[in-house]
Amino acid sequence: MDFTNLFASAKTPQEKKDVIMNEIRNQTAVENARLLIEKINEHCYEKCIPKPGTSLSSGEESCIVKCMDKYMAAWNVVSKQYISRAQREGEAAKY
Numbered sequence: 853m854d855f856t857n858l859f860a861s862a863k864t865p866q867e868k869k870d871v872i873m874n875e876i877r878n879q880t881a882v883e884n885a886r887l888l889i890e891k892i893n894e895h896c897y898e899k900c901i902p903k904p905g906t907s908l909s910s911g912e913e914s915c916i917v918k919c920m921d922k923y924m925a926a927w928n929v930v931s932k933q934y935i936s937r938a939q940r941e942g943e944a945a946k947y
Contacts, residue, residue, distance in 0.1 A: 884931075892923050 900915035901908070908916070 888924070888927055891927075892920050895923060896920055 896916050896919035900912050900919055
């Protein structure tokens with residue numbers, strides 16, 4: 853990972869640390885989005901398309917939309933709970 857261009861505006865060690873942390877957060881978010889899409893594809897495709905063909909039936913399309921909505925809602929609940937727990941544990945570790 854090359855931070856040379858990212859450090860151009862960072863002058864202090866704290867600013868450099870902040871740049872690195874923001875880049876890590878961004879890359880983590882991208883990886884999480886990729887993983888979410890991969891899991892939705894795996895889960896919903898297997899559930900909704902028993903016999904792949906050249907096109908989707910209206911029932912398959914409806915199933916995929918509902919499956920994706922449910923999967924993303926569940927993912928969001930789990931992610932929020934995980935973040936909340938990590939923040940609480942991080943705060944507890946400070947004391």
